[in-house]
Amino acid sequence: AQKITQTQPGMFVQEKEAVTLDCTYDTSDPSYGLFWYKQPSSGEMIFLIYQGSYDQQNATEGRYSLNFQKARKSANLVISASQLGDSAMYFCAMRETPGNTGNQFYFGTGTSLTVIP
Amino acid sequence: DVKVTQSSRYLVKRTGEKVFLECVQDMDHENMFWYRQDPGLGLRLIYFSYDVKMKEKGDIPEGYSVSREKKERFSLILESASTNQTSMYLCASSPDAGPFGETQYFGPGTRLLVL
Numbered sequence: 001a002q003k004i005t006q007t008q009p010g011m012f013v014q015e016k017e018a019v020t021l022d023c024t025y026d027t028s029d030p031s032y033g034l035f036w037y038k039q040p041s042s043g044e045m046i047f048l049i050y051q052g053s054y055d056q057q058n059a060t061e062g063r064y065s066l067n068f069q070k071a072r073k074s075a076n077l078v079i080s081a082s083q084l085g086d087s088a089m090y091f092c093a094m095r096e097t098p099g100n101t102g103n104q105f106y107f108g109t110g111t112s113l114t115v116i117p
Numbered sequence: 118d119v120k121v122t123q124s125s126r127y128l129v130k131r132t133g134e135k136v137f138l139e140c141v142q143d144m145d146h147e148n149m150f151w152y153r154q155d156p157g158l159g160l161r162l163i164y165f166s167y168d169v170k171m172k173e174k175g176d177i178p179e180g181y182s183v184s185r186e187k188k189e190r191f192s193l194i195l196e197s198a199s200t201n202q203t204s205m206y207l208c209a210s211s212p213d214a215g216p217f218g219e220t221q222y223f224g225p226g227t228r229l230l231v232l
Contacts, residue, residue, distance in 0.1 A: 009157070035220060043205065045223035091159065104175075105150075105209075105221055109159035 001026050003106035004092050010112045013082045020067070021077040021111045023092035029053075032096050034075040035105070036066065039089040048090075051075060082115045089113075120144070121224040123208050129230045136195040138227055140208030147213035149191035150221065151175075151183065154205040166191055167213070198231045205229075 005024045013019035025034065036048040051059045051066045059066040067076040079086055092108040124139035140149065148167050152160040152175075162175030164183040172183050180202060184192040191210075195202055205228050209221040 006159075043226040043228070045207065045209075047220040047222075050220065104162065104165065107152075107160040109157060 002108075003027065004094055004108035006092055006108035006111050008111045009109070010114070012114050012116055013079075013086075015084060015115055015117050016081055018078060018080045019082055019113065021079070021090050021092075021113065023075045023077065023108060025073050025075060025092075025094050027073075027094065027096055029096045032094055034066070034068070035093040035095070036064070036075075036077045037091045037093065038086075039091065039110075041088070045091070049077070079113075084115050084117060087113060087115045121208055121210055121222050123206075123224040123227050125227050126225060127228050127230075129232065130195075130198050131232055132199060134195075134198045134231075136198045136229070136231075138193040138195075138206055138208075138229070140191045140193070140210075140224055141189055142191075142210040142222070143189065144210065144212070144222070145188065146210040146222075147188070148211045149185065150209040150211075151181075151191065151193045152207045152209065153177070153202075154207055154226075160207065163193065198229075200231050203229060203231045 032053045034051045038046045049059050049061045049064045049066050051068045058068050063080045065078045089110045089112050091110045093105045095105050121142045130136050150165040151163040154160050161177050163181050166172045166185040182194045205226050207226045208224040211221045
């Protein structure tokens with residue numbers, strides 16, 4: 001089974017509008033972390049936001065927020081007030097309980113976001 | 118500032134050649150990773166290492182080997198390059214200790230073309 005599922009291969013959003021990128025995950029560990037990364041066309045992976053499984057509140061970082069719904073195992077990224085520079089690939093990732101394999105990250109297949117002027 | 122560097126941004130090789138991709142991190146991280154990235158498939162883990170001379174297979178190790186002789190350097194080796202190994206290769210590192218929310222730090226990637 002896929003650990004991380006991103007069902008939207010491509011998304012379009014009008015500049016200044018908000019957009020939600022979907023991510024669902026699969027784990028039986030009680031302790032895990034969820035991450036979102038942005039990858040512009042230049043190729044580097046940029047860390048955006050982190051949510052811990054025990055965090056009570058949704059994580060926020062500037063225009064990025066993570067809509068964490070634990071019971072549904074979803075961790076959607078919300079980008080508010082989209083900008084042209086937000087056009088990029090976005091990856092959701094998960095890290096499970098630390099241990100021998102606890103430093104492994106599992107990545108989704110990504111969502112390509114295009115911001116339209 | 119964590120820095121992860123990769124030896125080449127772009128590489129063109131011939132089928133059958135032995136290819137070395139080098140990755141160096143300057144933050145004394147215990148863990149290092151090699152991924153390949155293909156459209157529609159996301160990032161797939163090839164190998165990772167949690168200590169010098171230690172390595173673990175990831176999801177797609179076939180056709181690859183790795184070497185970690187020093188803590189800061191993790192090399193990916195394509196023993197006999199094939200056209201289906203044309204891809205983007207990303208190296209990453211992360212610390213062992215520290216908060217659970219510590220991210221992996223990525224290098225700029227190497228785009229490999231095998232002809």
